[in-house]
Amino acid sequence: MSNELIKGGAFLISQSNAEDVFTPEDFDQTHKMIDSMSRDFVHDKVLPRTDEIEAMEEGVIVNLLKEAGELGLLGVDIPEKYGGEDGDKISTLIVTENLSLNGSFATAFGAHTGIGTLPIVLFGNEEQKAKYLPGLASGEKIAAYALTEPEAGSDALNCKTRAMLSECGNYYILNGAKQYITNASWAHVIVTYAKIDNEKFTAFIVDGDSPGVSIDPEEKKMGLKGSSTCSVIFEDAKIPVENVLWEIGKGHQVAFNILNIGRFKLGAGCAGAGKYVLANAVDYALQRQQFKMPIAKFGLIKGKVADMAILNYVMESMLYRTGGLIEDLLSSLDLEGEGAGKKIADGIQEYAIECSINKIFCSEAFDFIADEGVQIYGGYGYSMEYPMERAYRDSRINRIFEGTNEINRLIIPATLMRKAMKGEIALIQAAQKLQEDLMMPMMPELSGEVLEEQENLIENMKKVFLMVSGTAVQKFGEAIQKEQEILGRMADMAILVFAAESAYLRAKKIVQQKDETAAELAIKMTECFVAEAVPKFDLWGKEVLAAMEEGDTRRTMLSALRKLTRFEPINLYERKRYIAKEMYEAKKYFVLK
């Protein structure tokens, strides 16, 4: 491992080393034990109660959260001093993955441990932490996070809720309404935002039973029917001044930082759920007989199973890579004393691009997996008697909450350009160097080493990204903000680069740590993923260049694009049949042979 920390977004302009990425194969004994325990807990305690959860039977989720709390599953991110486990971010990922097999429970768990509890962990003062965190860690108290308002969704800072200091100076009087608040009906603690004196956007910790706080009836939702989602109404709600969270007028620091972590954890939830759907689909495909044989034997079903497995592999690879980056950064900080939380939040902010990428990729991958899960189940997939119908409905919200995928797509290029302007990453220099590189012949000498071609293709994908982005910035300057279609494609490219590279680096690391036989599945999954990613760069590159350039310049750039996206097709069907066969034999998702 190199000692230098890897900058957020740097993957787009530099080559990464397999030794520097964290992978699930790097789990230590504690990780493995937490993995095993949390999985057992969900399989034994949560999944058998799915019907009760979905029917919103009173107390079921709250009691399950309490049981989870007793095992420390709610306190992974909470310091030991406040009753938590002080776990690393890898443990956070593991627990989040495993606790996300039932969407409704996952949402209650995620809102509680993530956006509900973390604002106090990271931005609370000593008294606030001592007062709230032990109960939140044990599950005696449930947390909710109330940011969204009827007219302030993606535009969160446009909040209408107001806070006025009371005459006695002891309270803030809150008035306003928050909407779509997960855990609302059973929350004891609500982290919310209001503008003091109409302008200072500020975070507050609100006790659920404060006078003037009321909860509207449950929303009727498409999915996650067992989770609680209500509006929270503040009518002259009296909030003690000591419940101001962080600094007055700096609520945006809390809000945006928390969303970074929320996004990263949401990705983990999608990965856990995706593996569970795959295991169910494999099991069903092996049992379901048509034309006197299990449908698993059919090539088109094998293709679906392989595609689902590949996406699971890529999700895991990028999540644990990101977890490793954050963990490396956090362990380099001095986290003693006041202000440690803010340092952690800033640390995670460094990887805002990666967090958004995880959120987008994993929510879309899980949507695909759930959709194909329904398809494999056929008519049974459409029936509420079988698990796929619920997975399909539950999956959809992931592309909407914690910042829509559209907002997250805009965050990626915006953050990248901000980092470039500040000189934090050498994006501009890389784009300039690319101009020279494009003049050079582009057929590298291949020595025949495994995945060498994929490595080369991923580097070319980065070049396409740089070519398109560099041209866009040159052409539009600041006005690029108005070119959302181009920014969206830049994001799409960044996402696929990170995804493909994470998959590649993990496979390579398995080869290095073990051998090619052990890495066979990882290699084949990487080959398939890269082979299907490169043509998208060709398509997207043409699309964006056609919108920006004309005449000779366009022709020259298209010719460069052609060179960068040229590759020898591989036999995908053979590889996918192999991947499916392996999943059938294991009857679940797995990687390491």
Add this chain to the structure above:
Amino acid sequence: MKTFVCIKRVPDTSEAEVKVDATGKEVDSSRFSFDINDADNYAVEEAILIKEAKEGTVQVICLGPKDADVMIRMALAKGGDSAIRVEDPRIFAKDPLQVAKVLAATIKQEGDFDLVLTGCMSADNWNMAVGVALAEELGVPHAAMVNKVEVLDGKVKVNRELEGGLSEVLEVSLPAVLTIQTGINEPRYAPIRGIRAAQKKELKVLGLDDLGVAEDEVSEANSLIELMQMYVPELESKAEIIEGEPEEKAEIMAQKLVKGGLL
């Protein structure tokens, strides 16, 4: 109470397809996930319940590879105090008598004891013999298939499950070996705090030389059993459909049963 609990790492055969490897004598375990043997998990819980009620110590013993450390530490995370893992390629672990010899030597090396608990059988080999043989090796009484334990002064009162739902109640003087049935308790989950604490507890790894056991005593060459072959029985589905009126069908069926020696 000084209690030992013996656990085994076994594959989860319910998940993946069971295949025999090229030697014809081993199961291909490449796709299995492994966990603590189910009955042993109940034995661990029972040992910890006894420790919680009567104080004392729980020591975990496992004959198995390094990968078993996760399961051993899980038992420590639940309340076990220390552990010994025995690993030595010279041990013929397919013979329950050899395994019992190794476990007995390990326990003896640790001095006196009150109780040794182990699962009543392992989910992979189904011999149901190690616990009983272990009692013999240690020269102490035993009770097998125990589904209730009550610790009294110098003895334990145990219930054993018998065929047909019968229960037998025994008093066994200590020290003793009990083989524990699944369902005797509800095994707890190891809390994360326990998991972290378990990383710091002692886990000794010993081989035959450390135990003072001669290779001859536990090797395959000196085992009284020899594994000949393992195979997955072929699935056969032969059916003969008898046609005709009900009386005719009954007649033909009866003849076939008589002819086949079944009536």
